[in-house]
Amino acid sequence: MAACALTLAACTPAAPDMRGGEELVPSGPTIVSLNPCLDAILVEIADPSQVLALSHYSRDPAASSIPQGVAQDFGFTGGTAEEVIALSPDLVLASIFIAPATRDALERASLRxxxxxxxxxxxxxVEQVRALAQAVHREPQGEELATRIEAALAGGEAQSRPVSTLLWQPGEIVAGEATLVAEMLQSRGFQSHAAAMGLGQADHVALETVLADPPELLLVAGDSAGQGHPLLARLEQTRVETVDPRLLFCGGPSVIALGDRLDEIRVRLRP
Known part of the structure; x- marks a missing residue:
């Protein structure tokens, strides 16, 4: 295909699984994923022989929710319909925001x-993990991951008192209250300082605002000049911790990793 000829490295399918010297037959439908959040779930629950390609985002350490040692074992595409059709998967996994033209092209090629x-x-x-597991015929593996996600929420030991917390995301914005990350913070007793300030989803918080009205705990998940400013270290009543932004925008295994990171921070806050 033309797209592959122009960008060969972005169109590399996974090598056949030759364990034991013989190519293994996939244990379920073959799959191409076009979304990094779905990639992360897929590599947890699918048999590797099923996965023909992940999204190109999962090869980027700055964007991927998958350890690079795992991601490098899979092929990937640049997300074009031509690349996916050339791989002829049984199933294509995508975001609800897939470009209509791409979806139309895939369905015209009789791809599910x-x-x-x-x-x-x-x-x-959890519902998403179970639905995806059903789609790829890996229900037991999906249930195991779903159980771990539920445990990541239920296992959170809240602070003895609420801790005023500002999650400062990339772009110097804050998360809304009706978000997965907000639920995880609440499960650990981290109370939203953004909500107390009257801020909502994706509202911008400048360095000056943080300095004028600081929280007890500042979780920095961005790398702007303000988010790394030396003045933050002078906030005597504020503890500053970092959170990997890759843990904030997907469900699935990212929930478990986020829970672990919040637990580490919670332990450090204990007197």
Whole structure:
């Protein structure tokens, strides 16, 4: 295909699984994923022989929710319909925001396309994992991951008192209250300082605002000049911690990793 000829490195399918010297037959439908959040779930629950390609985002350490040592074992595409059609998968996994023209092209090629949204709670994340597991015929593996996600929420030991917390995301914005990350923060007793300031989803918070009205705990998940400013260290009543931004925007395994990171921070806050 033309897209592959122009960008060969972005169109590399996974090598055949030759364990034991013989190519293994996939244990379920073959799959191409076009979304990094779905990639992360897929590599947890699918048999590797099923996965023909992940999204190109999962090869980028700055964007991927998958350890690079795992991602490098899979092929990937640049997301074009031509690349996907050339791989002839049984199933294509995509975001609900897939370009209509891309979806139309895939369906005209008689490819089955399943789309998924972005979960806004752990319950929605668990539901998504189970739905994806059913689609790829890996229900037991999906149930195991779903159980771990539920445990990541239920296992959170809240602070003895609420801790005023500002999650300062990339772009110097804050998360809304009806989000998965907000639910995880609340499960650990981290109370939204953004909500107390009257801020909502994706509202911008400048350095000056943080300095004028600082929280007890500042979780920095961005790398702007303001988010790394030396003045933050002078906030005597504020503890500053970092959170990997890759843990904030997907459900699935990211929920578990986020829970672990919040638990580490919670332990450090104990007197």
């Amino acid at each position: 396309v399943e789309t998924f949204g972005s979960p806004t709670s752990t319950a929605e994340s």
